[in-house]
Amino acid sequence: MPTHRRATDDTRPDRRPGVDEAEAALVEHYPRLVRLAYLILPPGLGRHRRVLTAHAVVQRVLPRSRKGDATSPVPAQRGTAGAAYVWIRERVVRDALDRDGRPRHWRAFVSRRLPRLPAVAGLRLFPRAGGGDELALDQALFAVGSAARAALALRVLEGMAAGEVRTLLTAAGVRDPAGALRAAERLASERGGRTETLLGAPEFDPCTVQTRPTDLLRRRHRTRLAGATAVVVALAASVLIAMPEQSPPRPTAVAGGAVGASLARALDPALLERAADDAWSDTSRVDFSVWPARGERTGDGALLERALRAWGGPGQAVRVKATTGTASAPPAEPPRLLYAGEVGGAVVVLLHDGRRVARYAEPVSGDGAPALDLARTDDADVTTAGAVVVSRGRDGVRYLLAPWIAESSTRDLLAPDTPAEDLAVSKDGVTAPVPEPAPGDGCASWPVLRLRSSEKIVERHAFLLTDLGDLSPAHLTYSPLPGTGAPARAPREATGGAAQASWARTACSLGSLRGSGVRAVNNWAFAEQELPETGARATWVCTRADSWRGPGRIAVRLQQPASSPAEPDTVVAEVRDTASCSRFGQHVLAGTRWRAPSGSWFLLAAGSRDVTRITATGAVLADESARTLAVPAPREGDVDLTGRLTNGEQLPSVR
Known part of the structure; x- marks a missing residue:
């Protein structure tokens, strides 16, 4: 992390700059400010809303009057940040941090609920996707608070000293700026000297974006519904005018916040994909796309809804773990249901969205927080889609086997001359516990799965899978x-x-x-x-x-x-x-x-x-x-x- 300020930064200004001076600084450093706002904003907004909100935050920081212009008739020289930039930066940080909590005053309350520019209809905006390191950093940023994200951006991208960061965060209303700074230092130290390069990558650049359409069919339906709603509202208004005055109805609470149409569709348990039981035996694509839905809880709509909501927006109550290089974003389309049932003292739901396997688990007893694990499985095949970890416990690891697995056994890699031992499998495809390889330096044995595919897939095909701590062996x-x-x-x-x-x-x-x-x-x-x-x-x-x-x-x-x-x-x-x-x-x-x-x-x-x-x-x-x-x-x-x-x-x- 930088231990000194960049030469372009001035001390915190004592006065508000004039409109012309502030506008010149904002235009010159606009990409820098928008990237700063994007990094601070809560990832739970989704990338599309974060992009638009980051631009809105920066565009709304200009003073609303020309007060102060007379005291500063000459704008700052181009190429230097100047007092105007420092003042704008503080406003951007304060407003971006404010989006992660409740409104602090009436004006913020109103501004959050009124339409604001920029606005995009019919398109979704996303920064360009980065590599595995960028994704890993994005997940790490998701796990910390907005104050820590602000501290990291100010230290790394803005080159501010630790004391200056604490002062700015305090002025922005952060309760524990020292703790936020410590969290930022920890994030940076975990990536050595590459933090600035990663934060400067296109993954975190809301000024260079890709566009995708929204759900076109759902948009058409919503347009028709809006027209019908307008007619109904007009009729209802005419009826209300004719009715005697009475106490207003209580507003209906909206759970979960506003979500896009495509996300709402992806998180609808009624729309979960389910393959036929024998689909795997009559296809040229043998992977997770032909796994049938198994388990005694596949019809439990409430459980499936909890699992989908945890994936769509886990919140603080759900422990989320994503394998290195795996995005934790919600599914773009309704995922496929692979399993729902009770295993090892937990209720487990396995889902697949074409690129990732998600495992949602909640304790049967109700004690303890639910957990969501995610792992990439794109381009899986007959072997790499042969099994998924369904539970881990003191007695070992239980796997859900692919429907094309005809025989299962275990063997010890350190004992090549010892025959394999048969592995019991339930009617739903869940194995008996398999011992985990010993952690740490101890390596007395290394258990592996030895699976054989059905002859409907390939004749006499056996293969080995080993647990390396991820969902997919x-x-x-x-x-x-x-x-x-x-x-x-x-x-x-x-x-x-x-x-x-x-x-x-x-x-x-x-x-x-x-x-x-x-x-x-x-x-x-x-x-x-x-x-x-x-x-x-x-x-x-x-x-x-x-x-x-x-x-x-x-x-x-x-x-x-x-x-x-x-x-x-x-x-x-x-x-x-x-x-x-x-x-x-x-x-x-x-x-x-x-x-x-x-x-x-x-x-x-x-x-x-x-x-x-x-x-x-x-x-x-x-x-x-x-x-x-x-x-x-x-x-x-x-x-x-x-x-x-x-x-x-x-x-x-x-x-």
Whole structure:
């Protein structure tokens, strides 16, 4: 976070600027002010209303008279914020904060209920979507109060000192400015030095927006209804004029606030999508779109309405958790009902909106707050849509299995020679509890699901899923060593002997992926190498974890002969946000120092199938026309490795 003020900021002005001076500052810094207002406004407004309200807040801060113009006949120089900008900024912060609470006086009360500009009819406005980091920051901002959002924006985007932020927030009526500042500091520290870049991204720019139409059919119906209502009102007015005066009726309370027509439709339990029980067996698209609605509470309209309202606007009573990279916004269309029933002492509702799975849970006893969990599942398939976590408890994790799962069992990745154990499943598709992998450093076992698809989907197709703390378990696969003269092998199910042996050495490293939105993890055995002095053979493996949001991370490992099947392998390189070891990055080169039984040190290196030469420079000088390299090397000193591919291109090693 900046620890000093930007040079463009002046101290808080003692007087109100004139209209001309204020207008000049507002026009010059309009995008900056609108972004500030947008960040402070409550996310519960929805992105469309936040965009319009941010513009309205800024456009309404000009003084209503020319009082003060005579004392400031010369406007501030362009390119400097000046006292006028500082005065406008304080007004913007105060008015934006005021939108997150009750009106403080009659004028604010009236202004909230009268039509205001700008207004947009027939269109919805949204800032451009950002990446996973922007979405994660947006969710973090949603979880804190408006005062903390204001403090973060003022510190990061405006470059104000901590004392100045406290002074401004106090002047704006914030009760605990120090607490808001601490929350802002915590948000910024969690993202290192990237906070300013993220807040300056298009995700938070209400001046660069995309447009989408509203619900066209519903708009037509509402127009017709408005016309009919006008006729009825006119008739009722004529009748009331003829009636004797009597006490006015009490106004009807409106629950939930005003919502758009499309959101109201999406949150209507009567409009929930429900697939036929056998839809999965007669379609070419095998994913969540063909899951039928299961569970004994699928007809409980009140429960479904509570679940939908929690998704549409959870409020403070609902604990919300979204997997990394998952938006917490309400569904745009009526979602699909997957399950509604009692599991593990809670009433659970599972919904799917085409991109995300939402799990709503409330205690059966009534004690405790309801919870809403969200996870991305876009482009799911027969494996990644094979199961969803329906409950977690002390006894383990219960899953709701896809309707095409014919057999289910569990096995321990750390015991590759131990047979799988059958897993009981209820008539609604809910499994018996499956033990969770131990958290922390302890890794005595790693339970996984072994599922087999119905032969109506594919013959003899079994696959492994593992719990990584998200709603959707991760799919485990394996790519075997390349065969001589054979084409590159695509990832296959990790159910064979070689796959199980490889995963037994790697399983405990899966704990570092918990809660990060991982879709699938693949172990690619890309090379085999004979070790110096011993003649034993080691396998080079690239473990790639792909997230639902797109980016992936890799870890290159050296799996040497071990005394036990579950002995951990050696990680020699790790890279985040890379295409390496995927179909978009099919070449890899890695190296490490290795100590022989005699105590001598060697440099080991290996490349994937298209590597024809490996060159080492720096502390080690070597050049080998092969896919592997093993040469004596000093224990210390930097070494650069470069590979040459069959097409003549250079390939740097991963680090």
